[in-house]
Amino acid sequence: MHKTTLSIAIALAGLSMGANADESREHGFIEDSHATLSSRTMYYGDDNHDGGVDQSEAATALKLDYLSGFTQGSIGFGLDISTLVALHLDGGKGHHPDSNSFFPSDSDGSADHSWGRGGAIFKTRFSKTELRVGNTFTPNLPILVATDSRLVSQNFEGGMLTSKEIDGLTLIAGKLDQSSGRATSNPTGLAVAGGSKGSNDFRFAGGDWKVTKDLMVQYYRANLENYYTQNYLGLAHVFPLGEEQSFKTDLRYFDSRSEGKNGETGYRFNNNGGYAKTPGEVDNKTWNAMFTYTFGGHGFVLGHQSVSGNGGFVWLNQGNVVNGSNRAEGNGGTAFYLFTDAIVGSFSRAGEETNFGQYSYDFSKLVVSGLKASVSYLKGDNIKDVRGGNDHSEWERDVRVDYVVQTGPLKGFGTTLRHGAYRGDNSAVPSQDQTRLIFNYTYALF
Template sequence: MQSTSLSATFALAGFTVGLGLTTSARADFMEDSKLSLALRNYYYNVDNRSGGADQKEWAQSFKLDYISGFTEGTVGLGLDLRGLVGLHLDGGKGHHPAINTFLPSEGDGSAQTTWSSAAAAVKARFSKSEIHYGNGLTPNLPILIASDSRLQSQSFGGGILTSKEIENLTLTTGQIERAKGRASTNSTGLSVSGATKDSNKFRFAGGDWRATKDLTLQYYYANLENFYSQNFLGLVHILPITNDSSFKTDLRYFKSTSDGRNGQPGYAFNNNGGYAKNPGKIDNTTWSTMFTYTLGSQSLMLGRVQVSDDGGFVYLSQANVVNESGQNEGEGGISFYLFTDAMIGQFSRAGENTNIGQYSFDFTNLGVSGLKASISYLNGQDIKAADGHGPDQHEWETDTRIDYVVQTGPMKGFGTTLRHGTYRSGGTGVANQEQTRLIFNYTYAFF
């Protein structure tokens, strides 16, 4: 392990706790602390319908989180610690692909039997502002999302400041310097899809303003040095209709441009395998509109995402680290803030216009509390051919999801998720797939 080593974790812990805290400060630090163990059992099956190798993996993850309170005083100090352990249960060589985002790889191409990592972050609180610095950060922002769709979650290293000094306004700024992938124990630099160089400076700032109780406005700016700059505007409005019905409007706009060395050897963006007006360069505008009508236990969501013709939608990725067997170290697989971030496809190439529909049902009113189901359909058209001259391409995907969480009794909080996805492409180069995921989650809180 690199920056997530156990020795570094405990050294940081000792430094923080030993800052001359008074007895009362230590008491407050401990009284508000939380310790929990999250268990995740995950079966992942990819049935490749285009002739490539299938992927079958089954594994268990243990995540131990210690989140301290803050010491008393004008500036409160705290510490967050995380330990991760993974166990490979089944799959083995032949079912573990060279490009993977599920389990770390051995030198012979098989999945590692066991692996572990640790992270630590110090934090401080002043008035209504908090700063976190270290590893294991899991932001959920329009311009940066830590993906949690595999056995272990992605995390980042750096610093994030969140301020709520102004009523109804949340301001966030920071700098991310490294990332740990969903299937890796090591931290890597930051990059974009297709690039071989990386950066250790992803800077961002923005805010969420709750203009009224039903309306939230957002603006964020982000810059990945030598790759891209990005502006985001968002609007979320919920219109109550009756006591059990509402209409939600969700609008998202991204404008991304080239920065620094972008386009030069090693810094080129592959535009998600699609067309680029200026090869290797980032130049994109993406609109997303989504409308959701909710009536009692049911909701219907309809929307559209439009990607501009000049290049694909860009989002933060990681440097591609390859081991001696030619396999990557599981650093890929970041999420992004569009409704097209589906179970299998991404629907983010130049010119792509995607129509989206989703129907969801909550079974609580039928006497089955904790049971939810949904089915969604995405259809992407008008994708520009990578060479700019071929016929337009297309793709579609259908995703089905069932979630159940035990509501009472000794197993309260135990969750089960079953997901199935079907993906088909027309000229995009992405393999036709059937994907099945079965996930069990349970978190035990010690205090």
């Protein structure tokens, strides 16, 4: 399957490169096509302070993407193709937990030598409306965020419709039925943390309304069959304060409710290891607010998040769904659209009140273009455990440094270093330190 996908991509690339430059049509399927070859090399280290296997691994991935243009006519058609291969570089059996969170495991529990996958998206466009169907979606929406925190990005399968017919208004709707996680080539059904039976029906609709150039309002509604229904309302406003100064307000609110078979065996929600008024069911309201002041290269962030006391915040996470075996095959770790989605913790259990802050600096102001750094701190209190006790707390300190080469033969080569130190008094999340060192590079073939 992967060889076939790669062959198609190479063939299409050849057609595009050999296209006549004097084509009478300015735009088209071939004329607007692009192909890129990207690489990511990553070291992932996890130092557990509460027992368990300390993880220390490195791997690299190569990814080929071909994105076509649209055919001529009132209705245009196109095709996007993607294929990748990942290679394990280091970390023996004693440093590779058999959880598949970073790289797939072999039969003896050690890491596989390599793995790969491929896919495509068929697309059609009419006016300013596009319909896409395929299995390589990486959505970044309030109700669904594909994680890109490991070696490769998580992919979703299904269809999405995007319309921008009205200026300032973007409408999005879709249905997704499967996902291929960050360390697997095998798609599985969708669930939440704790669910072992997959749902093949995640439906959503919503929109982003740019009221003014400085104000945006969002509303989305999502439903994961037999698990939950979720409504989201967001507001973001930027207030200019003068030259190189601004104050941004970002407000987000989620209301999530149980749906269908949620709570029954196989469809239970573990409430992120915390309390649930009705065990196994989704029942949550979460709001958070973040305020950002920027001045030159400086960025100062302060915020607060509140999780209701009936149950933890819920997001789509198919980590416990198996595919014909007793193993989840690397499908865990979906990201979510809250400011507390930190390197290690999520700060999302019932009753939790979290205060957080961050300082960042863009060193381009000091003639070091491409260099950025940030440090953040989160502190959560009043966490309810599974028995309803609310005296638990947790904190996390994260540091991040990014550098992208701006000129020369290595222009675009990027390095990211992330380190997170998490401590808590609840066994739902063990105290640990995580380190991620990432090297990214993308080369435009045409």
